[in-house]
Amino acid sequence: METDRKFPHRAINPATRITTEPALNCSCTGSRMVGFPVAVVLPAGGSGERMGLSTPKQFCDFLDRPLISFTIEAFERINWIQNIIVVVAKECIDLMKTIIHKYSHKRITLVVGGQTRHRSIFNGLKVFTDSQVYDSKLTKPEVVIIHDAVRPFVEEDLLLKIATAAKDHGAAGATRPLVSTVIATTSEGCLDSSLERAKYRASEMPQAFLFDTIYQAYQQCSDYDFEYGTECLQLVLQYSGSKAKLIEGPPTLWKVRFKVFLTSAELSKCSVSESLSQKACVITGVQQDAVQLAHCLEKTLLTQIMVEVISTPVGEEVSCIQNISAKEYRNIIYVIVNDTDLQEIKQLVESIGNTSLPILYPVVVIMVHLNKSESMPFSNNMDELGAIRLLAKEAKQKNILVYGLLVNYPKETEKWNDAVANVCLIAGTLIKDRNAVLAGQLFVA
Ligand SMILES: Nc1ccn([C@@H]2O[C@H](COP(=O)(O)OP(=O)(O)OP(=O)(O)O)[C@@H](O)[C@H]2O)c(=O)n1
Numbered sequence: 104m105e106t107d108r109k110f111p112h113r114a115i116n117p118a119t120r121i122t123t124e125p126a127l128n129c130s131c132t133g134s135r136m137v138g139f140p141v142a143v144v145l146p147a148g149g150s151g152e153r154m155g156l157s158t159p160k161q162f163c164d165f166l167d168r169p170l171i172s173f174t175i176e177a178f179e180r181i182n183w184i185q186n187i188i189v190v191v192a193k194e195c196i197d198l199m200k201t202i203i204h205k206y207s208h209k210r211i212t213l214v215v216g217g218q219t220r221h222r223s224i225f226n227g228l229k230v231f232t233d234s235q236v237y238d239s240k241l242t243k244p245e246v247v248i249i250h251d252a253v254r255p256f257v258e259e260d261l262l263l264k265i266a267t268a269a270k271d272h273g274a275a276g277a278t279r280p281l282v283s284t285v286i287a288t289t290s291e292g293c294l295d296s297s298l299e300r301a302k303y304r305a306s307e308m309p310q311a312f313l314f315d316t317i318y319q320a321y322q323q324c325s326d327y328d329f330e331y332g333t334e335c336l337q338l339v340l341q342y343s344g345s346k347a348k349l350i351e352g353p354p355t356l357w358k359v360r361f362k363v364f365l366t367s368a369e370l371s372k373c374s375v376s377e378s379l380s381q382k383a384c385v386i387t388g389v390q391q392d393a394v395q396l397a398h399c400l401e402k403t404l405l406t407q408i409m410v411e412v413i414s415t416p417v418g419e420e421v422s423c424i425q426n427i428s429a430k431e432y433r434n435i436i437y438v439i440v441n442d443t444d445l446q447e448i449k450q451l452v453e454s455i456g457n458t459s460l461p462i463l464y465p466v467v468v469i470m471v472h473l474n475k476s477e478s479m480p481f482s483n484n485m486d487e488l489g490a491i492r493l494l495a496k497e498a499k500q501k502n503i504l505v506y507g508l509l510v511n512y513p514k515e516t517e518k519w520n521d522a523v524a525n526v527c528l529i530a531g532t533l534i535k536d537r538n539a540v541l542a543g544q545l546f547v548a
């Protein structure tokens with residue numbers, strides 16, 4: 104029986120396989136389809152020696168979540184990827200199961216890894232072929248994507264290009280321009296030659312293959328390949344004769360190799376916040392003033408982000424929530440006029456809390472209160488302000504950030520335009536920053 108290289112006293116049982124339920128209410132992007140079955144194998148069975156931490160890097164906390172959860176989510180969102188095979192070391196199976204449960208990951212099949220990355224990937228592929236060992240009921244895909252679990256940012260567009268190119272060429276992989284000039288050295292430690300940098304590329308992930316092509320390559324490869332190889336594209340060139348199509352990927356494809364990649368999370372935080380703040384919905388009742396303000400906000404905000412106005416007649420709140428959830432709106436601007444009763448916003452927050460929206464990322468809810476009365480709302484009743492704080496505090500526990508934003512209705516058009524611009528500025532900043540400390544604050548536009 105195979106033993107674990109880094110934990111030699113432990114035997115590896117490749118037959119361990121845990122399958123999570125398929126996505127029941129999976130939040131798919133749903134926009135595109137490919138005409139052939141695709142699955143992904145995420146090798147996550149390494150111990151991350153270069154990081155020098157006791158926790159393997161794929162399980163390290165990254166923006167308050169285990170890194171691997173981001174990578175899984177990147178694939179889970181794509182509805183044309185049918186199965187996500189996560190390969191982990193035997194001693195990490197329980198940890199991985201906890202992560203899958205905690206973050207409600209779907210369509211996952213968990214497989215025990217091998218001593219090296221290539222062995223882990225091969226174990227992941229076997230789940231589709233070795234039905235006796237793996238008791239597999241998974242359909243063999245035509246194309247399989249392979250992606251390091253420690254590369255959390257990968258977009259659907261690139262995956263689509265790589266999968267399609269793999270279907271046509273047998274194999275395809277992402278590349279990036281070389282950062283440094285590469286030189287060859289002599290055995291005496293002197294310069295031998297310098298590579299012409301423009302001719303070379305750094306090989307990155309994702310890569311994709313016709314399933315049979317990569318599987319046959321692994322079946323033929325030597326112990327040396329399994330032990331020391333780092334390039335799947337090379338294996339298919341050598342053993343299946345397929346010349347991979349290379350596609351340049353974005354800089355965000357970076358891989359976590361050393362500690363500095365986790366500590367420089369600001370960069371990644373920017374990418375996450377940026378993608379979370381790209382769209383918002385403005386919800387109103389059917390009251391004319393509220394609808395009018397909502398459309399003014401839509402018009403102004405549209406210069407920065409995608410906005411949809413949803414006017415919800417009383418009694419249709421359920422379909423409104425379904426709409427928000429299906430379109431994955433994680434930024435909600437809720438417009439009310441005069442009314443200081445927080446009941447509706449409480450219900451909204453409760454309904455959002457019952458969807459899968461806030462599980463992975465915070466949802467921002469901005470209550471825009473248009474005050475048309477002569478007196479200041481809340482001024483006579485500090486309890487109301489306290490109520491916003493309390494609501495925000497409870498919502499925060501569900502990963503929902505609630506803010507209040509007050510607009511006093513000015514009669515002059517110019518002042519009204521200023522007020523709308525201010526609301527957009529404040530709302531846009533709250534959406535972009537997603538600052539949990541400011542949740543529960545009442546801003547005045
Ligand atoms: N036996 C292994 C070794 C690596 N991997 C996975 O392959 C990916 C890329 O490998 P690498 O960066 O080399 O990971 P580690 O081996 O964990 O890191 P190190 O080389 O620093 O030890 C990682 O997601 C890693 O978990 C794997 O599935 N099984």
Ligand SMILES: O=P(O)(O)OC[C@@H](O)[C@@H](O)[C@@H](O)CO
Pocket residue numbers: 220251306307308333334335336358360
């Ligand atoms: O971190 P390393 O460069 O050693 O390993 C890289 C591999 O995990 C893999 O991402 C590439 O080989 C791309 O093929």
